[in-house]
Amino acid sequence: MKYVCSICGYVHDEAEKGIPFADLPADWKCPWCGASKSDFSPQEEKEAPAPIVTDVPDLSETHELQKLSAGQMAALCSSLARGCEKQYKAEESRLFKELADYFTRSTPAVEDATVMSVADALKEEIAFYPTLKATAEAAKDRGAQRVCVWGEKVTRMLYSLINQYLEKGDQMLEGNDIWLCTVCGFVYIGKDAPELCPVCKVPAWKFEKISGRN
Amino acid sequence: MSNKKIAVRNLRLCTKDCLCLYVCPTGATDTENSIIDPEKCIGCGECAQACPSAAISLVPVDYPEQQPKTAAVVSALNAQAQRKSYTEKAASQIAAMVAGSGLGYLLEAIGRSERLVTEDIMREAGYMLPQSANVRQLLEDLVANPPTPSFPIETAKQLLKLLP
Numbered sequence: 586m587k588y589v590c591s592i593c594g595y596v597h598d599e600a601e602k603g604i605p606f607a608d609l610p611a612d613w614k615c616p617w618c619g620a621s622k623s624d625f626s627p628q629e630e631k632e633a634p635a636p637i638v639t640d641v642p643d644l645s646e647t648h649e650l651q652k653l654s655a656g657q658m659a660a661l662c663s664s665l666a667r668g669c670e671k672q673y674k675a676e677e678s679r680l681f682k683e684l685a686d687y688f689t690r691s692t693p694a695v696e697d698a699t700v701m702s703v704a705d706a707l708k709e710e711i712a713f714y715p716t717l718k719a720t721a722e723a724a725k726d727r728g729a730q731r732v733c734v735w736g737e738k739v740t741r742m743l744y745s746l747i748n749q750y751l752e753k754g755d756q757m758l759e760g761n762d763i764w765l766c767t768v769c770g771f772v773y774i775g776k777d778a779p780e781l782c783p784v785c786k787v788p789a790w791k792f793e794k795i796s797g798r799n
Numbered sequence: 800m801s802n803k804k805i806a807v808r809n810l811r812l813c814t815k816d817c818l819c820l821y822v823c824p825t826g827a828t829d830t831e832n833s834i835i836d837p838e839k840c841i842g843c844g845e846c847a848q849a850c851p852s853a854a855i856s857l858v859p860v861d862y863p864e865q866q867p868k869t870a871a872v873v874s875a876l877n878a879q880a881q882r883k884s885y886t887e888k889a890a891s892q893i894a895a896m897v898a899g900s901g902l903g904y905l906l907e908a909i910g911r912s913e914r915l916v917t918e919d920i921m922r923e924a925g926y927m928l929p930q931s932a933n934v935r936q937l938l939e940d941l942v943a944n945p946p947t948p949s950f951p952i953e954t955a956k957q958l959l960k961l962l963p
Contacts, residue, residue, distance in 0.1 A: 654881055661918075661937075673835075674961075703889050703893070706885060720872055726869065729872050772909065
């Protein structure tokens, strides 16, 4: 039997390793990305087909764009700032950054936000990925499918990390740093950044250290 | 749409062998900030071919139309982006309250990660290229109907002027 890490795709082949997955210790970690044992599932498992999004307003005739929230606009503008930066358009990048900052400030505060509610929000995102993926597949939109492949892994890792924190508290960070892949958003806890991002495969220098080691 | 291209230099790859300075017929590669001068560059590609570090590439002046997206895909992507922007806000809000602690760093990382993934989603939802019709339309809408009185309208106007 083979078990696959839902975060990075690492395969634990019981036959090859000579250890049944069930016999691995409870605190065993994915050797590639550090995900928990609970992030693994048997390879044979076939998922039930997810529903696709069909109930959408047809705006094609009116040339109208879907109304976006302040939070969506903030990400849209910071993404365009990044796009201009890549093209060495410094002035355009700065201006898009200004718009992004305005929309970030305008995003309404979340009432009664707790660590638990962040975990719940991540869980909801994970639950929506099958529908997003099925909708992208039905439209044969491979770019949107790629966003699902990366985004789902990154989100699962975030969910796994926040649950580890709820369980173990600061202990999980002891002697480690928090590393953020500045390309895909993958978060890794460890002494050094991974040599290659397990999600988007960029080299270690694309990781940014978020915390100082104690 | 013209086929004109200009050269851009990736400063992270540039090893300062400076062959581009020898081969450039207009002096566009020789600048005080290392960014190839788009006013002088004629897009001949000599610098890109001469560079031993492959740090120079040629990009078009006029970009092609962006790939069409179906309404269903855009709607599904926007729905996920909305969830993620909510999570980003919740995480960064708590992170600010417990700044400097382990939890503060973890939530800061989660907030920033969510922003990166949302950016990626918005690119796939029709806003990949800054110089695209969708982005222009969006900026024009913002100028015509600013979301709040404090919206930096001059910034949006300036962008409309600078983007082709």
